Amino acid sequence: MPLIIKDEYPEKLFREDGKRLDGRELNELRPIKMEVGVIKSADGSAYLEWGNNKVFAAVYGPREVHPHHLAKPDRGILRVFYRMATYSVFDRKRPAPGRREKEISMIVSDCLEPILFLELYPGTSFEIFIEVVDADGGTRCASTTVAALALADAGIPMKSLVSAIAVGKIDGKQVVDLSGIEDKAGDADLPIAITWYNEEISLLQFDGEMDLDEMTKFLDIAKDALSKIHQMQLVSLKSKYITLKEGEGEKKR
Ligand code: CDP
Numbered sequence: 001m002p003l004i005i006k007d008e009y010p011e012k013l014f015r016e017d018g019k020r021l022d023g024r025e026l027n028e029l030r031p032i033k034m035e036v037g038v039i040k041s042a043d044g045s046a047y048l049e050w051g052n053n054k055v056f057a058a059v060y061g062p063r064e065v066h067p068h069h070l071a072k073p074d075r076g077i078l079r080v081f082y083r084m085a086t087y088s089v090f091d092r093k094r095p096a097p098g099r100r101e102k103e104i105s106m107i108v109s110d111c112l113e114p115i116l117f118l119e120l121y122p123g124t125s126f127e128i129f130i131e132v133v134d135a136d137g138g139t140r141c142a143s144t145t146v147a148a149l150a151l152a153d154a155g156i157p158m159k160s161l162v163s164a165i166a167v168g169k170i171d172g173k174q175v176v177d178l179s180g181i182e183d184k185a186g187d188a189d190l191p192i193a194i195t196w197y198n199e200e201i202s203l204l205q206f207d208g209e210m211d212l213d214e215m216t217k218f219l220d221i222a223k224d225a226l227s228k229i230h231q232m233q234l235v236s237l238k239s240k241y242i243t244l245k246e247g248e249g250e251k252k253r
Pocket of ligand 1: 090091136137139180183
């Protein structure tokens with residue numbers, strides 16, 4: 001596979017027919033597939049294919065905190081470990097977790113903590129392990145989305161799901177769901193997550209240039225895309241139980 005370096009980015013991110021390089025319209029999401037209950041040793045788990053991204057999430061808890069000194073006497077703690085596999089990108093990623101992985105782990109944790117009732121679980125921990133096995137832009141959003149599903153699959157009481165998407169600007173046009181090349185060669189990138197129980201934004205990052213008017217429009221188009229992702233999350237959770245009820249599949253956990 002070719003090594004993608006900055007100098008090799010395409011000059012234009014739109015084709016002559018006005019579509020994006022992967023054939024999408026401005027507001028079109030990449031194909032998304034979600035499945036819960038995919039890892040039998042976890043308390044809850046989920047798998048997400050989002051364009052070329054492939055991400056697993058495994059949830060454990062509530063359980064004893066290791067190391068013990070991290071335990072809090074009045075509440076549970078949430079620990080998120082985002083990892084991108086060495087083979088998940090064109091240039092070999094260093095196996096040891098770097099600053100980017102620590103940052104994304106923290107972001108995902110900050111997005112998910114508000115939906116949990118950690119005060120009901122003093123002295124315990126919930127741990128979420130996220131493994132990105134194929135990466136192509138937007139893995140922090142994919143990770144947040146799939147981790148919320150894995151928490152729900154674990155049967156952990158939650159106020160709602162969380163969904164996330166990156167919107168942005170490429171060649172001066174606003175688009176939803178940036179692919180890897182659009183993320184790198186585009187003008188602006190804005191990952192957003194929403195907690196559905198209160199419809200509050202729990203993640204808003206920004207990289208690039210835009211004015212306040214553009215920012216407001218971005219939030220509108222993001223909300224539409226986030227609603228679609230939320231629906232897909234609900235369908236994937238329900239479909240596990242429909243399959244079990246109809247006896248059409250083996251129990252996955
Ligand atoms: O994945 P996300 O967009 O949330 O985070 P990013 O740091 O903006 O990375 C954008 C994309 O760059 C990733 O999804 C990967 O496809 C790629 N990347 C890479 O090729 N090598 C790395 N060491 C890190 C990221």
